[in-house]
Amino acid sequence: MNYGVLVFPAFQLLDVFGPVDVLYGHSIFHQKNLTLSIISRTLSPVSTVPLTMNTTFGASILPTHTLSFPPNELEVLIVPGGVGTRAPDLAAEIEFIRTVFPSLRYLIAVCTGNALVARAGLLDGKKATGNKASWAWLTTHGNGKVHWVAQARWVRSSEKIWSTSGVSAGTVYGSDNATHLENAMEWTRVTDSNHDEFAAIWGAKDVFPV
Secondary structure: OEEEEEOOOOOOHHHHHHHHHHHHHHHHHOOOOOEEEEEEOOOOOEEOOOOOOOOOOOOEEOOOEEOOOOOOOOOEEEEOOOHHHHOOOOHHHHHHHHHHHHHOOEEEEEOOHHHHHHHOOOOOOOEEOOOOOOHHHHOOOOOOOOEEOOOOOEEEOOOOEEEEOOOOOOOOOOHHHHHHHHHHHOOOOOOOOOOOHHHHHHOOOOEOOO
């Protein structure tokens, strides 16, 4: 019912608006009382433009809540990836993930957003996956306590945590609803989590806990 997206400078736009657009379709056709909160450090616009790269092209999003004053009754938190996950000053976001997690029903980590969840210690002793182009960097997180699965579009790390390589498909609303939305969006949904050609393309291999 109550969704939140954590955003930070240079987040990946598709990691946010891919899931949000699917949920938007679900709210139109199936469940009209969903809520969406955009959570960041401040209420100032948050840009997707990475400061460390030679581009000014991007978009901004306006948060509705801050880390200090998150929405009440938050049930699902989406953590996107992007160049911004490599920033050196993400302690506040990581602490927020760690603090809010016990009250969530689900935590969904997308792409390199899995690094933030791993740094929060929530993937210790669990399987997880992530973006294969950033595999060498991603798998350095988690203090050697995470089984990073290369051949996976998504992994259900626990009852509450979904770890995804990109904007992958996983639904708690049933396969009929998922298929309806897939057809309405003219989008081919991946239903086999092991169907991951990107692991071979990038030469990604499993990284086991030490």
